[in-house]
Amino acid sequence: MDRKELLTRVMREAGLDDLRQADRAVRVIVGLLKTMLPEEIEEAVAEKLPPDLRAGWDQVEPYPADILEREDIYFEGPGGEAEGRAPTITDG
Secondary structure (H helix, E strand, O other): OOHHHHHHHHHHHHOOOOHHHHHHHHHHHHHHHHHHOOHHHHHHHHHHOOHHHHHHHHHOOOOOHHHHHHHHHHHHOOOOOOOOOOOOOOOO
């Protein structure tokens, strides 16, 4: 799978409007993965990627871990799960 195939599939599966949106989504996911994975796993993933996907993987910087900890509060919301609905980023 090359970069265009990946982005086309993400665009289609996520119902996005264009490849630019798919690229942004993939960059966010890669950034999160690189933040959460141990360095040796991150390197192992990079080694398995085809050259064009690896170039993209290498360009994305991990998010600072404290951002993920702060953002968790958005998903906790004020009792959304107790009311039978999943909490959202705008809940609360």
